Amino acid sequence: MGSRVVVLTGGSSGIGRAAALAFAARGDKLVLAARGLADLEKVAADCGGDVVVVPADVSVRPQVDDLARTALDAFGRIDVWADTAAVMAYGRFENLPPHVFDQVIATDLLGPANVARAALRVFRAQGHGTLILCSSLVGHITVPFMSAYATAKWGLRALTRTLRQETRDAPDIHVCELVPGSVDTPIYASAANYAGFVGRPPPPVDSAERMGAAIVRLADRPRPELSVGPANRLVEFGFAGLPPVYDALIGPLMSRLALSRRPAPPQDGNVFASTRRVEGGPARYGRTAMGAAAAGALALSGAAALALRRGLRSR
Numbered sequence: 421m422g423s424r425v426v427v428l429t430g431g432s433s434g435i436g437r438a439a440a441l442a443f444a445a446r447g448d449k450l451v452l453a454a455r456g457l458a459d460l461e462k463v464a465a466d467c468g469g470d471v472v473v474v475p476a477d478v479s480v481r482p483q484v485d486d487l488a489r490t491a492l493d494a495f496g497r498i499d500v501w502a503d504t505a506a507v508m509a510y511g512r513f514e515n516l517p518p519h520v521f522d523q524v525i526a527t528d529l530l531g532p533a534n535v536a537r538a539a540l541r542v543f544r545a546q547g548h549g550t551l552i553l554c555s556s557l558v559g560h561i562t563v564p565f566m567s568a569y570a571t572a573k574w575g576l577r578a579l580t581r582t583l584r585q586e587t588r589d590a591p592d593i594h595v596c597e598l599v600p601g602s603v604d605t606p607i608y609a610s611a612a613n614y615a616g617f618v619g620r621p622p623p624p625v626d627s628a629e630r631m632g633a634a635i636v637r638l639a640d641r642p643r644p645e646l647s648v649g650p651a652n653r654l655v656e657f658g659f660a661g662l663p664p665v666y667d668a669l670i671g672p673l674m675s676r677l678a679l680s681r682r683p684a685p686p687q688d689g690n691v692f693a694s695t696r697r698v699e700g701g702p703a704r705y706g707r708t709a710m711g712a713a714a715a716g717a718l719a720l721s722g723a724a725a726l727a728l729r730r731g732l733r734s735r
């Protein structure tokens with residue numbers, strides 16, 4: 421396979437950064453975009469090779485259109501566009517300032533829509549291209565205190581499926597959904613926070629490198645959906661199979677596993693502007709949190725088994 425032209429929105433941190441390094445190692449040409457120029461330049465230097473950096477906000481449509489033009493001017497085509505740009509906000513829905521809720525939707529749902537519009541326009545003209553949209557396990561389940569993020573990710577999943585249906589006439593155009601579980605990246609610490617405590621990835625936690633490799637895998641062999649995370653299927657099954665059990669468990673589990681005990685003053689985090697990345701290292705969990713994770717996994721397995729038995733009996 422010759423070198424590809426890959427655009428990565430959200431390529432300056434976490435999963436996008438890991439994907440950039442993985443594509444660069446394969447000799448692909450990269451166009452990296454995010455809001456903050458300094459982090460983009462750091463990643464470009466780490467990648468080496470043919471890399472163009474473009475400061476752009478995915479929630480601002482003309483900036484995404486300009487980004488596509490810059491990529492075409494630099495390399496003449498776009499073979500792959502992976503969008504991993506996103507922000508998060510913690511807090512009960514009633515406590516979340518409406519402008520924070522709206523901007524999370526603008527970035528995490530309207531952003532991918534802007535990306536898809538620009539990418540598909542190029543792909544249609546070329547006759548080929550792979551669009552990889554980064555969803556989340558939270559696009560397949562809901563959790564309290566993350567209403568804006570969950571709403572955006574559910575919407576993104578609907579958009580991705582619709583785009584797949586609408587591109588069936590173009591066999592060389594692919595639209596893929598990556599579904600990460602819980603990944604150790606700066607997104608948690610830099611999130612807007614109206615929950616009182618600093619957020620963290622709930623266990624079991626994967627590495628950004630594993631997700632970066634999954635994005636490259638999708639670019640190599642596109643498929644509709646790739647779910648990566650040891651607990652993804654179990655949690656999805658518990659969510660869909662026995663909603664009352666799931667809904668009773670998920671609040672306490674979120675408080676114990678997804679929020680640390682470190683107090684966080686009310687803040688907008690990086691929702692409106694790029695902030696300096698917090699490279700935190702792996703999150704630490706106390707014994708209570710690990711006990712809660714084990715109890716939650718057991719209860720969800722039980723609920724899933726029960727739901728499965730009921731399903732089999734009603735056939």
Ligand SMILES: NC(=O)c1ccc[n+]([C@@H]2O[C@H](COP(=O)([O-])OP(=O)(O)OC[C@H]3O[C@@H](n4cnc5c(N)ncnc54)[C@H](OP(=O)(O)O)[C@@H]3O)[C@@H](O)[C@H]2O)c1
Nearest residue numbers: 430432434435454455456477478505506556603605607694
């Ligand atoms: N980490 C997890 O556990 C996890 C789990 C499931 C799904 N995901 C998804 O994986 C993707 C990557 O997340 P991550 O954990 O790698 O997050 P991250 O480390 O915080 O990286 C997010 C990237 O998006 C950029 N970004 C944020 N807002 C933007 C905007 N408006 N326009 C352009 N770029 C923007 C950031 O740079 P600037 O701030 O400089 O713009 C950064 O490059 C996201 O879609 C996220 O929802 C993550």
